[in-house]
Amino acid sequence: MDTFRSRRWRTGxxxxxxxxxxxxxxxxxxxxxxxxxxxxxxxxxxxxxQTEFRPNLEGDPRPAWFIGLANRSDDTTYDNIVLEASYSDxxxxxxxxxxxxxxxLAPGQxxxxxxxxxxxxxxxxxxxxxxxxxxxxx
Numbered sequence: 001m002d003t004f005r006s007r008r009w010r011t012g013x014x015x016x017x018x019x020x021x022x023x024x025x026x027x028x029x030x031x032x033x034x035x036x037x038x039x040x041x042x043x044x045x046x047x048x049x050q051t052e053f054r055p056n057l058e059g060d061p062r063p064a065w066f067i068g069l070a071n072r073s074d075d076t077t078y079d080n081i082v083l084e085a086s087y088s089d090x091x092x093x094x095x096x097x098x099x100x101x102x103x104x105l106a107p108g109q110x111x112x113x114x115x116x117x118x119x120x121x122x123x124x125x126x127x128x129x130x131x132x133x134x135x136x137x138x
Contacts, residue, residue, distance in 0.1 A: 051128065061120045066112065066114050069103075079134065080102055095124065
């Protein structure tokens with residue numbers, strides 16, 4: 001019985017209790033705490049909902065893009081969204097470039113943007129996009 005009254009038993013019991021609280025807290029709130037400490041990630045929050053690449057429109061040799069973007073963040077507004085465009089001739093990637101969308105996306109906002117490409121893309125018949133970066137608006 002003296003074992004349960006000893007100083008070593010009380011210290012061990014406290015350490016065990018603290019460890020159990022930390023394990024349960026990490027299991028329940030670990031992802032939220034990591035997100036909070038990491039800060040906003042545009043590649044996680046901004047989602048491409050629709051893309052349409054039109055390589056040959058009348059009146060301009062540059063192709064056109066119709067891009068649907070959605071901000072899935074609860075509290076972060078983004079601006080100057082950087083997209084990486086990969087252009088293909090149907091069999092292989094022939095060119096990569098960056099597109100910058102200078103629209104502001106508020107939390108929960110979804111928008112479809114039409115834009116001409118910055119240059120002619122000779123031989124490109126297909127293209128796709130991925131989110132690279134964006135500015136966080138304070």
